Amino acid sequence: MEIDSISLSTISAQAGTNGLNITTSVYILAGSSLSLRTGSGFILGQSSITSSAFFGDGSSLLNVAGVGANLTWGGPATFLSSFTIQSAGRQISLSTGTATNNLVISPEGVISFCPELHNSSSTIIPNSATTAAACNICIAGSTLTITTSGGSVEVVFTGALENTSAGRVQMRILQDGIPLPSISNYLREIYSANMFSAASSLRYLIKTPSAGTHSYCISICTWAGGSLLNDAADANIFFVKELK
Numbered sequence: 001m002e003i004d005s006i007s008l009s010t011i012s013a014q015a016g017t018n019g020l021n022i023t024t025s026v027y028i029l030a031g032s033s034l035s036l037r038t039g040s041g042f043i044l045g046q047s048s049i050t051s052s053a054f055f056g057d058g059s060s061l062l063n064v065a066g067v068g069a070n071l072t073w074g075g076p077a078t079f080l081s082s083f084t085i086q087s088a089g090r091q092i093s094l095s096t097g098t099a100t101n102n103l104v105i106s107p108e109g110v111i112s113f114c115p116e117l118h119n120s121s122s123t124i125i126p127n128s129a130t131t132a133a134a135c136n137i138c139i140a141g142s143t144l145t146i147t148t149s150g151g152s153v154e155v156v157f158t159g160a161l162e163n164t165s166a167g168r169v170q171m172r173i174l175q176d177g178i179p180l181p182s183i184s185n186y187l188r189e190i191y192s193a194n195m196f197s198a199a200s201s202l203r204y205l206i207k208t209p210s211a212g213t214h215s216y217c218i219s220i221c222t223w224a225g226g227s228l229l230n231d232a233a234d235a236n237i238f239f240v241k242e243l244k
Helices: none
Strands: 092-094 103-105 111-113 120-125 128-130 144-148 153-163 169-175 186-190 195-206 212-221 226-229 236-242
Touching: 120 144, 128 212, 144 236, 153 169, 153 186, 153 212, 169 195, 186 195, 212 226, 212 236
Parallel strands: none
Antiparallel strands: 092 103, 103 111, 120 236, 128 226, 144 212, 153 195, 153 226, 153 236, 169 186, 169 212
16 A cells, blocks of 8 residues: 555554654655654664765764765865874875965975975076177076065176186076166176186066066177076076065
8 A cells, every 4th residue: 555645643652662763664765755854853873874964054064983084175174282193104185276385294294495485496507608788588498487476686696707708797686588678787897808807696686577477597698709607606597586
């Protein structure tokens, strides 16, 4: 016999049973729901309750077992107390983006700040010689690209410059392929032939370029031929960093 609907209020419970006792399985057909229409009632199970999903307020869930791998929070997570990360000998990476890790803790506990943390980049410039009369071409291998947020950019060059020409040799910074106009952006000038100059640390500040992706490079120019040295003693290191 099939019954479309029935009201339990029309069924009398057995005396002393404190409710309705069902001694066989109860099946809820697909597309149907079982509702507990009270805020003070409970669904109790002495055996396991299996469900394909959970919907609703989970703030009162208790005794939840350990969470599985690859847990992702879609929004901010606040910890009101300390928390412990057990990496089982693996590297721990903290990132503000999907492509870069801003802070890395190695299995040995070494903390590394990656370049993206301060919007910075660096490179070692190879040996280069030129006869260019204008500093408007980037030395091969010297171009660095960073994405800035509107802060000032610090440019640092450490290396050596040799003048093999009869005239002056200059080094200059290019931003986005354009020589920067201020005289402060000439890194080094050598006026006489066969002179050698080692720059221990030359720093210049480029004030507040527009927010976005910018490229920086080193250019050298001369009237007859000059060289940028890069050996074991005088490696040419070029570094740019946005100042927050």
